[in-house]
Amino acid sequence: MSTGEREFDVVVFGATGVTGRRVSAYLAERATETGATWAAAGRDAAKLDRILAEDGVTGAATMVAELGDPASLAAMAARARVVLNLVGPYTLYGRPVIDACVEGGAHYADLTGEIPFVRRVLDSVGPRAEAAGVKLVQVCGFEALPPDLAVAAAAEAAHERWDEELAEADVEVTIKGPPGMPKASDMLSGGTLQSMIAITTAEGAESVTDPAALIPDAARADEVRRRSPVSVAPRRGSGGTVIGPMAPAAFINPAVIHRTAALLAADANGGAAPFRYREGVALPGGSASLPLRFAVAGALSGTQATLGAATKASPAVRGRVAGVMKKVFPASGFGPDADRLENWSWQMAVRARTPGGNEVRVDVDAEGHPGYLATARMLGEAGLLLAEPGATPERAGSLTPATALGTDSLDRFEHARARFTVAA
Numbered sequence: 001m002s003t004g005e006r007e008f009d010v011v012v013f014g015a016t017g018v019t020g021r022r023v024s025a026y027l028a029e030r031a032t033e034t035g036a037t038w039a040a041a042g043r044d045a046a047k048l049d050r051i052l053a054e055d056g057v058t059g060a061a062t063m064v065a066e067l068g069d070p071a072s073l074a075a076m077a078a079r080a081r082v083v084l085n086l087v088g089p090y091t092l093y094g095r096p097v098i099d100a101c102v103e104g105g106a107h108y109a110d111l112t113g114e115i116p117f118v119r120r121v122l123d124s125v126g127p128r129a130e131a132a133g134v135k136l137v138q139v140c141g142f143e144a145l146p147p148d149l150a151v152a153a154a155a156e157a158a159h160e161r162w163d164e165e166l167a168e169a170d171v172e173v174t175i176k177g178p179p180g181m182p183k184a185s186d187m188l189s190g191g192t193l194q195s196m197i198a199i200t201t202a203e204g205a206e207s208v209t210d211p212a213a214l215i216p217d218a219a220r221a222d223e224v225r226r227r228s229p230v231s232v233a234p235r236r237g238s239g240g241t242v243i244g245p246m247a248p249a250a251f252i253n254p255a256v257i258h259r260t261a262a263l264l265a266a267d268a269n270g271g272a273a274p275f276r277y278r279e280g281v282a283l284p285g286g287s288a289s290l291p292l293r294f295a296v297a298g299a300l301s302g303t304q305a306t307l308g309a310a311t312k313a314s315p316a317v318r319g320r321v322a323g324v325m326k327k328v329f330p331a332s333g334f335g336p337d338a339d340r341l342e343n344w345s346w347q348m349a350v351r352a353r354t355p356g357g358n359e360v361r362v363d364v365d366a367e368g369h370p371g372y373l374a375t376a377r378m379l380g381e382a383g384l385l386l387a388e389p390g391a392t393p394e395r396a397g398s399l400t401p402a403t404a405l406g407t408d409s410l411d412r413f414e415h416a417r418a419r420f421t422v423a424a
Helices: 018-034 045-054 069-077 093-105 115-124 126-132 143-161 190-199 220-226 255-269 287-310 314-328 373-385 403-404 408-413
Strands: 008-013 040-041 061-062 079-085 107-109 135-137 168-176 243-244 276-283 347-354 359-367 395-400 418-422
Touching: 008 018, 008 061, 008 107, 008 373, 018 040, 018 045, 018 220, 018 255, 018 373, 040 045, 040 243, 045 061, 061 069, 069 079, 069 093, 069 347, 079 373, 093 107, 093 126, 107 373, 115 168, 115 190, 115 395, 126 135, 126 395, 135 403, 143 287, 143 359, 143 373, 190 418, 220 255, 243 287, 255 276, 255 403, 276 287, 359 373, 373 403, 373 408, 373 418, 395 403, 395 408, 408 418
Parallel strands: 008 040, 008 079, 040 061, 079 107, 107 135, 135 395, 168 276
Antiparallel strands: 168 347, 243 276, 347 359, 359 418
C-alpha cells in the first residue's frame, strides 16, 4: 500500500506501558476532533483492551505485534502511516521496530535519550530511510522536542528580523510539581534509569557527553565541541535563579539541537556556523536560600558528572557500574502515580543572541508531568503531524524533531497543552 492508503494514521507500539497508555488516551481524544485513525499495538490483545479501558479508552483498534516476531512488526508497519515506539530501552529493543518501519514505508518516532543509539541509527539506517522517504524522528518527547523547536524558532526569527544567525542560545526550565510532599517516583523514571544502564554498556558509550555526537561532518563537529562544550556545573541564571543541570540528563538535548543546526545549515549550502548552547533547570528563590539551592544543584551536577565519567571507562569497569545500577535502580514502569500526573506546570525560556547583539526570546508554557503526561501528549501530536500529508517539511532520513516537524507546527502543540511564543 502507498502511504496514503494505510489503514491507520498512527499506531502506538507499547501501548500498555506507563507512557504508552497516555499517548493512546491522547490520540483517542484527538481522533474525535480530527477524524484521524489510530491503533494500539502490543504483545497481548486482551491486555491492550483491558489497560486502555482502565484509562477510559474503549472501542480502540488493536493489533498484536512483538519484538521477537519480525513478521508481526512488518505487518504493523504496513498498516500505519506513523509508528510511535514506546518500547525501551531503545538500545536493546529499538532497532527491529525501526527496520520494520523503513522496510514498510512508515514514519517512525520514539522517546529515546540514548544518543549513542541514535548515532548508530543515523549511520546505519538513515540513508535507507531517506531513500525510502521515511522520517525517523528520535528523542521526540520532553527531550528534545520543546527545546529543539524553540531554538529553531529563535534562529528563524533572527534570520527574518535582522538577517543574522544565532551566536548563542540559553535554555532555562522551571518545573512546578503538584501540591503536597513530593515523592521519589515523581521525578525518577524507571524507564529513563534503565536507559542509562543500557547506555553505560553500549557501543559508543564514550560519545554520551559529546555535543557533536550526531554530526557526521568532522569539521563542523570539531567547531561545535570548541564553541559549545557540555557543562553540568551549577551557575547563576536570570533573576537570581541558580541553574542546575538539565533533568534527567544534560547530555541529551545538546546533541539534538546541534544536529538540527547542522541539517538546516546543509539545506542552506553551508549556512550558519555552530552557536554556543547552554541549558539547565532553574532553581528560583531569594538570597537566603542561595546556599541551599547551590547545594542541590551541586549534588545533581555531581551525579551527572559521575555518569559521564563512567561512560569513558573501560568496558570491564562500565560493566561493573551497570551491574550496580541494575541492583539499585527501579525497573521500567516505575514512575509517578496516575493521580499525580496532571497538576504539574513547566516553563522553558529560550534566550538567543546574534553576533550583532540582537536578542530573541521564545517561551514554552506547558501543563502536565514533563516526563510522562506532557511527553505523551507531545509525541501523540507529533505522530498526527507526521501522518498528515503536507503538514511537515519534505525531508526524510534520520531527523530531529525540529527538522522533521518544522516550526510551522508550533501552534499544533497547543492541543498538547504546550504553547510556544516567539517574542516580538
